[in-house]
Each structure stands twice: as structure tokens, then as C-alpha cells.
Amino acid sequence: MEKITIVRKAQQEWMEFKKAVELEGRTGIAEITPNQHGRSWRPPIEGVYLINTDAAISSQMIRTGKGIVARNWKEEILKAWTIMEEKIGEPGLVEAVAIRTATQLxxxxxxxxxEIQSDCKSVIDCITTDSCNNCSYAIILEDMQKLGEFFDQCNFSFIYREGNEVCRLAKFTLNLVNYVY
Structure with a gap:
């Protein structure tokens, strides 16, 4: 079962990458520098808090881990959360829960x-468009719409994995026993 999950996740990420590259090509972008298109972390504009999220799954340990890091426009880390659960999860669903949790926090x-960033393009696309075909995200997206009413501004964006340093925190979380704040 673990190999199937890994293969599916790799296929999903490859398809997201391929689609992103195709879209970049269609918009006439000739050269992509490291700071373009979410390839590296950049601070938000003044007054906005940027929260990066990521999720990790270990079918061997029967655990999921979520890493969440909040920074301000001065690039200061203000808060960091790790959440470990003893369960197996579908990668996109675990990523969606991480994003919802970041919004709640x-x-x-x-x-x-x-501004909430994730390296899971399929979930970000579901959040930012009205056409999401994944019914397992439906409840989570509905929760996030209600949560969004609280904020003056709440944006969700995709960041490439190499720009999302939180991925290391999510993997670390798999080895924890408790929630860490």
C-alpha cells in the first residue's frame, strides 16, 4: 500500500508541475528566475501575515504530519505549529486539512x-476556483468559506516545493508524539 501512495503522490506532483510549465509557456514567459512563480519564499506586503503549510504521510508509521509556519512582512517567524495524527490519509485531503488548520490558527x-501558501497545486486550485471536482474537499472548502468571512483579506496561493521550507517541518512532525506550538 505504501508504494501505491508514493507513486500516486509522485504522479500528482508531476502532473501539477507539467501543467504549471505548460501554463508558463502559454503566457509567453521566456525565462524563469528563481524568485518568479513561487519558486522561493518572499515576504508578504506590510500588514499581511504569510502562513506556509505542508503535509506529510507515513503509511509505515500510520501517521500524517502537518507543518504550519507564520511570518510577517519583516520575515520574522511569529508562530510555528506541528500536528501529528495517527492515521493514514489521502495526500490532497491531508494538504487541504493543513490549509484549513492554518486559516483557523x-x-x-x-x-x-x-496569505496562505501551499505546494499542493490541486488543492489551491480547488480553493481559488469555483470548479472543484474533488468531493472529498467539499466540506473543508465550505469550512474555509465560512472562516474567510472573519478576515479583511485572506488569499491562498501555490508555491513550488523548493520555495516551501515547511515541507521539512511536516516530515519532522511524523516522528513526534504530541502537537507542538
Missing amino acids: GKEVGWRKL
């Missing part, structure tokens, strides 16, 4: 302007 802290 931003609300709990009282931030009114958020």
Missing part, C-alpha cells in the same frame, strides 16, 4: 490579513 491569533 490565523483566526485564533486575531490576524485580519492572511
Whole structure:
């Protein structure tokens, strides 16, 4: 079962990458520098809190891990959360839950302007468009719409994996016993 999950995740990420490259080609972008298109982390505009999320799955350990890091426009890390659950999960669904959790945590802290980034393009696309065909995300997306009413501004964006340093935190989380804040 583990090999199938790994292969599916790799296929999903490859298709997301291939689609992104095709879209870049169609828009006439000749050369992509490291700071373009979410390939490296950049601070948000002043007054906005940027929250990066990632999820990891270990079918061997029967665990999922979520890493969430919040920074301000001064590039200061303000908060970091790790959440480990003893269960197996579908990669996109676990990523969607990580994004919803980041949104909830931003609300709990009282931030009114958020930018939430994830390296899971399929989930970000479901959030940012009205046409999501994945019914397993439906409840999560509905929760996020209700959460969005709290904020003055709440944007969701895709960042390439190499720009999302939180992926290391999510993998680390798999080895934890408890939630860490």
C-alpha cells in the first residue's frame, strides 16, 4: 500500500508541475528566475501575515504530519505549529486539512490579513476556483468559506516545493508524539 501512495503522490506532483510549465509557456514567459512563480519564499506586503503549510504521510508509521509556519512582512517567524495524527490519509485531503488548520490558527491569533501558501497545486486550485471536482474537499472548502468571512483579506496561493521550507517541518512532525506550538 505504501508504494501505491508514493507513486500516486509522485504522479500528482508531476502532473501539477507539467501543467504549471505548460501554463508558463502559454503566457509567453521566456525565462524563469528563481524568485518568479513561487519558486522561493518572499515576504508578504506590510500588514499581511504569510502562513506556509505542508503535509506529510507515513503509511509505515500510520501517521500524517502537518507543518504550519507564520511570518510577517519583516520575515520574522511569529508562530510555528506541528500536528501529528495517527492515521493514514489521502495526500490532497491531508494538504487541504493543513490549509484549513492554518486559516483557523490565523483566526485564533486575531490576524485580519492572511496569505496562505501551499505546494499542493490541486488543492489551491480547488480553493481559488469555483470548479472543484474533488468531493472529498467539499466540506473543508465550505469550512474555509465560512472562516474567510472573519478576515479583511485572506488569499491562498501555490508555491513550488523548493520555495516551501515547511515541507521539512511536516516530515519532522511524523516522528513526534504530541502537537507542538
